[in-house]
Amino acid sequence: MKVESIFITGVGQTKYGKLEGQSLSSLIYEAASMTLLDASIARSQIDAIVISNLASNRFNDQQNLTALCADVLGLSGTPAFRTGASSASGAAAIQQAVMMVKSGMFDNVLVIGVELMNQVPTDVSTSILANSTHPWEQEQGITIPALAAMCTRLNMIHNGLTREQLALVAVKNHKNALLNPLAHFHHKKVTIEDVMNSPIIADPLRLYDFSPRSDGAAAIIISSGKSVKKFCEQPIRITGIGAATDVFAYMDRENLMSLDATRLAAERALKTAGMTQKEIDILEVHDAFTPLELVNLEDMCFFERGSAGKALEEGITEREGQLPVNVSGGLKAKGHPVGATGIGQVLELTLQLRNEAGKRQVPGVETGLAHAIGGFGNNVFVTILSRT
Amino acid sequence: MNDKSLIQEFKENLKKRKLIGTKCRTCGSIGVYPNSQCRKCGNASFEKVKFSGKGTLITYTILHAVPLRFKENAPLVIGLVELEEGGRISAQLNASQDELSVGKKLEAIFQEIDGRILLKFKPLGGI
Structure with a gap:
């Protein structure tokens, strides 16, 4: 089924980073208020809310974010739902909102993602994030970074992926974040040596191969075509959505070197959009770990197997290149407030398509693709946007 | 079942x-x-x-950032093992860094830790 009549009519996000003195409520309020203002829509026109969050019950001792969110925004009475797909929850929330509007039941759905991760120490956070792995893996002490490291090793042996290419992903995305004032690492320039000399987290992956633990919120409004004519000057069209899951435990997958759910979700999204890879101008790719950017670009068939690293070396995926990837800074440097991340990716594409991305604007962007992963390739969501 | x-x-x-x-x-x-x-x-x-417990190391990592309850045992050596009868299992390895290589032959051991039995692997014939 085509999704051609669904629009993004407003976006907004807080700064990502280690944010002092913020609460879930204050982050939700800030991101949602900016979004309503951006859309020039009255609160009363929001007919439903979808909220995305990974683990507020563990990070902040707070559950029931649906009610909290509606109340904070003065929208009590409005139906509110929550989606869960681990670190892809934000992207899942967007796709759920698209389906809600497409169903005809709702005209304007506010989608909000939030995570406040820095209220617990790093080792507690590591344990919370490891809960996304298979029960057997958890019993062995295996974390998502450990799975990514094992997959990376295989790509180094069989697909020509090099340690330097991984470092270059970090260097590129940190460079992009210098132009994004809301990024977690807005002021941090990173060199290949910085990455190569950073401590080993999960050999062969080092500290600078990983996204930071960020606090932050992002929101967007998904609207029907009927609604969009009334108030939005520059709606961006959602033309394709695709989602897929994979076998839960890494050990049980046939394919250990790439993520099948990424391939499937991208195929489905491109099919609903009626587009091919060649028609995509810009991408936001889930790079919680540097190898993911390269492996997933190959999984989505933007590059042949084993050649995304070379494309990176040639500058093709730089902001000024033929196919810019993660101009926002990506999860790596823009930050990764888990529940907000998938929404923040679509927000970046929306700004780029509206020609409102400031210093990091890529000229002449007509289409964009956002890719979000939950767990280690367990849930993947791909969303395609076009200028209308 | x-x-x-x-x-x-x-x-x-x-x-x-x-x-x-x-x-x-x-x-x-x-x-x-x-x-x-x-x-x-x-x-x-x-x-x-x-299973005989014998198998081959498919891939591995040395994990330094471990979940809280493994803190005392960090870093953890973790591997994915293909058993000789078929089927794969991920587990901790009792192996030093220079013993680790893809394709290495391994065998299962059962190690008692805090009253529970943990399945681990070690280099075949090793200590």
Whole structure:
């Protein structure tokens, strides 16, 4: 089924980073208020809310974010739902909102993602994030970074992926974040040596191969075509959505070197959009770990197997290149407030398509693709946007 | 048998220091950690496979950032092992960094830690 009549009519996000003195409520309020203002829509026109969050019950001792969110925004009475797909929850929330509007039941759905991760120490956070792995893996002490490291090793042996290419992903995305004032690492320039000399987290992956633990919120409004004519000057069209899951435990997958759910979700999204890879101008790719950017670009068939690293070396995926990837800074440097991340990716594409991305604007962007992963390739969501 | 009893049985066997998995009666595919449906063909009838515990290291990592309850044991050496009868299992390895290489032959050991039996692997013939 085509999704051609669904629009993004407003976006907004807080700064990502280690944010002092913020609460879930204050982050939700800030991101949602900016979004309503951006859309020039009255609160009363929001007919439903979808909220995305990974683990507020563990990070902040707070559950029931649906009610909290509606109340904070003065929208009590409005139906509110929550989606869960681990670190892809934000992207899942967007796709759920698209389906809600497409169903005809709702005209304007506010989608909000939030995570406040820095209220617990790093080792507690590591344990919370490891809960996304298979029960057997958890019993062995295996974390998502450990799975990514094992997959990376295989790509180094069989697909020509090099340690330097991984470092270059970090260097590129940190460079992009210098132009994004809301990024977690807005002021941090990173060199290949910085990455190569950073401590080993999960050999062969080092500290600078990983996204930071960020606090932050992002929101967007998904609207029907009927609604969009009334108030939005520059709606961006959602033309394709695709989602897929994979076998839960890494050990049980046939394919250990790439993520099948990424391939499937991208195929489905491109099919609903009626587009091919060649028609995509810009991408936001889930790079919680540097190898993911390269492996997933190959999984989505933007590059042949084993050649995304070379494309990176040639500058093709730089902001000024033929196919810019993660101009926002990506999860790596823009930050990764888990529940907000998938929404923040679509927000970046929306700004780029509206020609409102400031210093990091890529000229002449007509289409964009956002890719979000939950767990280690367990849930993947791909969303395609076009200028209308 | 349902998932619960399959997993219970797998864990009971580990406690007895036995590694016993499943073979799908329809397509013959072998699973180590049990799943209630065969991932290949979707059927749910299995026979038992007793593993020798010998296998090959497919890939590995040395994990320094470990979950809280493994803090005392960091770094953890973690590997993915393909058993000689078929089927894969991820586990901690008792191996030093210079003993680690993809393709290395390994054997299962059952190590008692805090009263529970942990399945680990070590280099074949090693200490």
